[in-house]
Amino acid sequence: MMETSPVYSVARDASGNAWKALFDLAGGLIREYDQEAMVSVSKFVDQLPSVMNQVTEGVSEFKPTPPENREFCKSSYSVANTLLVKFSVDAIDDTDIIEDILRPRVDSIGGQIKKVVLSGTHLTPCIQDVKWQVGSEYTPADALAQGLKSLALNETRVLSRTIADYFRSL
Template identity: 55%
Template sequence: MALDTFGSILQESEREVLNSLSKFVDQLPLVMSEVTQGVSEFKPTPSENRDCFKTSYNVKHTLLVKFNSDTIDETNIVEETLKPRVESFGGTVEKVGLSGNHITPCIQLYTPADAVAQRLKSLSLSDIRILATTISDWFKRFED
């Protein structure tokens, strides 16, 4: 496999990242097979999740992140669903808007692609750093 050849030139510290990428690539045939068979929805469905949230969601402080380039975003709907429930027990729901898209949270700060094309990832890495800082700062507000 090409990843094995590429792995021989990587430093030891980069092998863990390559291993993670290899596991991801190994899963692609199964995912593609499911997609070609018509699997296009998660279980439980988003509406089933929202129904459950209305009665069972018990997280006191909730941060929702809405990305500006996410074409399948449902943050506003989730906010409308959660807010009455969370406010019923004195909690808060906060929504922030950030640059990025649906896969921004999946981007690693350092990937094998960075070893080959670091400059091409600079914008994506900036988005993920802003996301991490936003979430971290939000959690710090609730420290004892």
């Protein structure tokens, strides 16, 4: 394990504290509008120091690793009907590889795999609907916020509909 200098550790801690301060500020704004979003942001912020420490120590993969996942799928997967979702802009996507691994197992149990390619990125499933409360006057900031929110959530809505439609079809 690589040792870090005390100066580096303090800088890393300061960086984590800066993130925490930023999210505390955002949390103050969110708290007024959506308690569920506040809980989500809080959980995210609580994980940041641990993740930042892992990254600074050289961790670039988390557990289980993609090869471990592939091996598990190859030897143990047993879901007959499977939906695979691939996003159009995702540099770390393994959907095609997973489909090739799963196909023989799913075929052997008489199931089927459906793969869809949707517009979006690796983070599309993580986008949350932050409630924006318009004040007593509708301002340009309100219009901008609602427009950006609508654009950001469009891909997530398509994903939700796709999953719901898939389950309805079973």
